[in-house]
Amino acid sequence: MSLGSQPVSNFYGPQSHSRALHLKSLASKAKRSVIPYVLKDLLNGPSLKWKVFQKQEEALQFSKTAKGGLMTFAFESQDRNGRLFLSAHPRVFWHYDVQRPASERSTYEIVTEHAVCKLYADLEFDKNANPSVDGTKLVDEFVNIVRGGLRRFWNVDCPLERILNLDSSNESKFSRHLIFDTNFTNNYHVGAFLKFLFSEPDALGKMAVVGTKGNRASFCDLSVYSKNRHFRLFRSTKKGKNSPFVVSDDCRFPQSTESDVFLFSLITNTTEGRVLEWKGEILKSDRSGPKICVQNVLPARVSPFPILDDHINKIVSPGRIFSSAYFPASRIIVFSIVGNRYCGNIGRQHKSNNVKYIVDLDRYEIYQKCFDYDCKDYRSPPTMLPSEIIFQIEDGSDLFVDCSGALGVFELIDEAGSDAFGTFECDSNPSNADRSGTELGKFPSFGLADDAFENVDY
Known part of the structure; x- marks a missing residue:
């Protein structure tokens, strides 16, 4: 049987x-x-x-x-x-x-480590501890500071109509999720950018609220940029409660179907396009002393597939991978290259603009594009990845997965x-x-x- x-x-x-x-x-x-x-x-x-x-x-x-x-x-x-x-x-x-x-x-989205993601924020404070705080005005102030930072560092403008504002507030807690239509290399870079912005004295003071124990707290939860973070979904509530995330009354995001709102709200549901990378220092608080500057706190610029990193580095040698951007929704990895600017469209090295290599994980193909405006529509003929690389990707043995620091691996009652x-x-x-x-x-x-x-x- x-x-x-x-x-x-x-x-x-x-x-x-x-x-x-x-x-x-x-x-x-x-x-x-x-x-x-x-x-x-x-x-x-x-x-x-x-x-x-x-x-x-x-x-x-x-x-x-x-x-x-x-x-x-x-x-x-x-x-x-x-x-x-x-x-x-x-x-x-x-x-x-x-x-x-x-x-x-x-239900929660798992913000996959190393995946390109939208700029997102978790904003909250205890209403009883902050009776005079106007949450809506504080959200507006937060948005103004972040939009100013995007213009300041990358000359990027994210209009209010491209910011989804979700509300899960109740009688005792003010709670918002903001999702910006702006892509970052991964959520570590989002966290580094926001930590820098809100460590500056003016912004730090504006975002200060009173915690539940009477302590000084931040309106923006800066702990949500960790490995494989669980981020509560649109129309979802915490277990045992009745406070689902809905579109806030002051949201300027175009009112479309709930399905469209849900798809946009997904942090890692991104499409290929400009990806911002934070390269600055981060101010990190030391409880025993003053604030100190910490360099190189971001993780290594790797893709989720180390065997692909090795293969690309061999192809572009003597150049190398500068950074990679993983788009899980479309199963695309974009590798930015330094030290080798050869472009198939002009048959020589570019004088100033770098090139990039794209790997399609559904078709197991690789092709070259570049950042030069004159070559923006060029895409080299695709070539297949070597069979041994395809085997390891399909087998899953080459995946770089690190769940430490996540909410955990839950074993169930037998x-x-x-x-x-x-x-x-x-x-x-x-x-x-x-x-x-x-x-x-x-x-x-x-x-x-x-x-x-x-x-x-x-």
């Missing part, structure tokens, strides 16, 4: 039978109420892959190696402790997440269904059956055991 054909009680043990029956009941109810995602464009539509994992690292690895622009999310189940991790296309994720009861949408999660387009490799589960007929689950769906008549 195959594993998949065994009764649920044999697989999980007789003590789990009642739990399995409960899951089947939930699945039967869900299939009557959930509207499945239907692809309107079979060739260009989003990937329907959907996998739930116990461990964050496994979900991150799957999203990086799977084709189709998958992103990694975290969510909290109402009847479990800790978070589960989900790999899915953002459009498909939104389609199913928005159908869940509002009180159960406790119960029926705790080690078998829903999959919408399952892995065809039989050796992964215990991880990927079974294929569903119409829609994915949010943490329900796969066995709960076996006998459901779709």
Whole structure:
């Protein structure tokens, strides 16, 4: 008898039978109420892959190696402790997440380490400790300071209409998320930029609020720029609370569909374009003394695929990689090169402008472009990556994944269904059956055991 054909009680043990029956009941109810995602464009539509994992690292690895622009999310189940991790296309994720009861949408984007990301900020203060503070005016002041910094350092103007302002305030807490239509190399660079801006005396004073313990605190939470940070989503609430993020009344962002708002709100859902890199010093507070200047605090400029870094460096030698920008939504890595300005369009070295190499991880192709305005439309003929590099990328063995400092890898209580999660387009490799589960007929689950769906008549 195959594993998949065994009764649920044999697989999980007789003590789990009642739990399995409960899951089947939930699945039967869900299939009557959930509207499945239907692809309107079979060739260009989003990937329907959907996998739930116990461990964050496994979900991150799957999203990086799977084709189709998958992103990694975290969510909290109402009847479990800790978070589960989900790999899915953002459009498909939104389609199913928005159908869940509002009180159960406790979902987060994982801001992937090393990924190009939008400038984002978490603004909050305790209302009881700051009765005279006007939160809306403080948000306006924050936006003015950040926009001024963008113009000052990069000559970039981010209009108010391209800043999404989300509100999750309640009676006791003022809470906003701001997402700017401006790309940075990764969230370390966003944090470094904002830490510098708000370490300057004038801005530091304007952003000061009173903490819950009567201490001096910052209106802008500068701790949200860490490795694989979990950032709460639009229309999502903290577990056990009823304060979802909605578009604020003072937001100038064009009112479009909620789906469009959600897609824009995703920090790492970016497209290829100008990417800002912070190169300045950072003022770091030392509790035992005055503020000191710290140089070189940013991580090394690497891509998530070290084997690609080595390959590009060999191609451009005697030049080298100066920086890389990883766009997870489009599965593109852009390598900026120094020391070698050869451009295929003019057949020689550029005199002043550098070149860049782009790797398409879906097609496993590499091509050259450059920063010279006269060559802005040029793209060299693509070449395939070597087979050994393709193998390692597909295998996932070359991924640079570091989950230290994240919210953690959550192990679940050993119960029926705790080690078998829903999959919408399952892995065809039989050796992964215990991880990927079974294929569903119409829609994915949010943490329900796969066995709960076996006998459901779709």
